[in-house]
Amino acid sequence: MAFPTETVYGLGGNAYLHDSARAIFAAKGRPSDNPLIVHIPSLDRISQVCGAVDPVSQILAEALWPGPLTLVLPKSPSIPGSVTGGLATVGVRIPDDPTAMELLRFADVPVAAPSANTSGRPSPTAFWMVQRDLSGRIDGIVKGPDTRIGLESTILRVDQGSIFILRPGAIGVDQIRQVLDEAGMSAIPLYSPSDGTPEHPERMDASHHQVPGSRYRHYSPSIRVRRFTDSASLAALLQDELNENPDLRFAILTTQRFSTLPLDGQSQRVVVYADLDHYARQLYRDMVQLESEDYQLIILHYPSSTVFSPQEGGIQSALQDRIRRACADE
Ligand code: TXA
Ligand code: MG
Numbered sequence: 001m002a003f004p005t006e007t008v009y010g011l012g013g014n015a016y017l018h019d020s021a022r023a024i025f026a027a028k029g030r031p032s033d034n035p036l037i038v039h040i041p042s043l044d045r046i047s048q049v050c051g052a053v054d055p056v057s058q059i060l061a062e063a064l065w066p067g068p069l070t071l072v073l074p075k076s077p078s079i080p081g082s083v084t085g086g087l088a089t090v091g092v093r094i095p096d097d098p099t100a101m102e103l104l105r106f107a108d109v110p111v112a113a114p115s116a117n118t119s120g121r122p123s124p125t126a127f128w129m130v131q132r133d134l135s136g137r138i139d140g141i142v143k144g145p146d147t148r149i150g151l152e153s154t155i156l157r158v159d160q161g162s163i164f165i166l167r168p169g170a171i172g173v174d175q176i177r178q179v180l181d182e183a184g185m186s187a188i189p190l191y192s193p194s195d196g197t198p199e200h201p202e203r204m205d206a207s208h209h210q211v212p213g214s215r216y217r218h219y220s221p222s223i224r225v226r227r228f229t230d231s232a233s234l235a236a237l238l239q240d241e242l243n244e245n246p247d248l249r250f251a252i253l254t255t256q257r258f259s260t261l262p263l264d265g266q267s268q269r270v271v272v273y274a275d276l277d278h279y280a281r282q283l284y285r286d287m288v289q290l291e292s293e294d295y296q297l298i299i300l301h302y303p304s305s306t307v308f309s310p311q312e313g314g315i316q317s318a319l320q321d322r323i324r325r326a327c328a329d330e
Helices: 018-028 043-048 055-064 098-107 127-134 173-182 201-205 231-244 276-292 310-326
Strands: 037-039 069-074 089-093 154-159 162-167 224-228 250-254 268-272 297-301
Touching (some): 043 055, 055 069, 055 154, 055 173, 127 276, 173 310, 231 297, 250 276, 268 276, 276 297
Parallel strands (some): 250 268
Antiparallel strands (some): 069 089, 154 162
16 A cells, blocks of 8 residues: 655555565565565564664654655564565655655555565656556555655665665764764764765665665656756757757756757756755656656756755755666666
């Protein structure tokens, strides 16, 4: 059963049952070695899904749950290996969404839920996206409003006294640092994909510090996606594309207004978001919408670090990550 969370819609099933994991993998067409995230409604249920929680994870869980954070923890034997793709760890999350919460309380068991999309497609952030993608292959969809954050949770693992961000999300390095500072744990090293190299290549290269999901193509609509960082690179990209095909139907998704572009308005669209939060919230929805309107190319503004403020850090690195993946063919 699909249901909304504050990040994206999930496709949920009883996390104790091998068969429900199997049904989820089948509906998504997902490789069975790519583990599912297990959702619980409150911290007092955590022993149902994992073994001993290390003190750092405990602090982060208390401070940041419910919220867009998944903690990788030692798996409890009660969770079948099919849920975790055979790993000894399990990703756990308490979502910050009233509908998700109601569903989790009603289910009364931990709920395994990957994003409710066909494997490799953008995660759904609206009811209609789940319907379009998975109708006929799942038992139902709990309908909620469009999701508030729009990008998948931050995934984090504490290992040998260090914190590794395995997938960037709305909860960023600054916010995690702040929690650690307040708990008197400022000295803990924290590694994120963006700063993992070249300073700490040995740590971020270790395969268990990447999510298994990062091996697969991700977040892409079926049409071409390219990216730019500033007006000069956008102009060059457009020249290149329009040389090739003067009638190209393309859309530009950006947080900036550009006055000097060669746009005729017929076969082109420019979507300007108010800020990075807005961009993140809309990104998947707008990509899928444009795809359904037969656009041929989506051009994404890549928020490079010089352009935006540190307060927006979490969502900025999440956007960078998803945009890079959406353009993986470049
Ligand atoms: O915001 C979210 O996290 C959404 C909502 C529904 O909660 N869920 C979501 O799930 O994005 P999914 O399955 O699409 O992405 C989960 C990612 C995958 O890349 C998977 O490889 C990774 O989490 N993952 C799950 N369990 C893991 C584990 N034990 N160790 C490392 N990575 C894990
Ligand atoms: Mg997913």
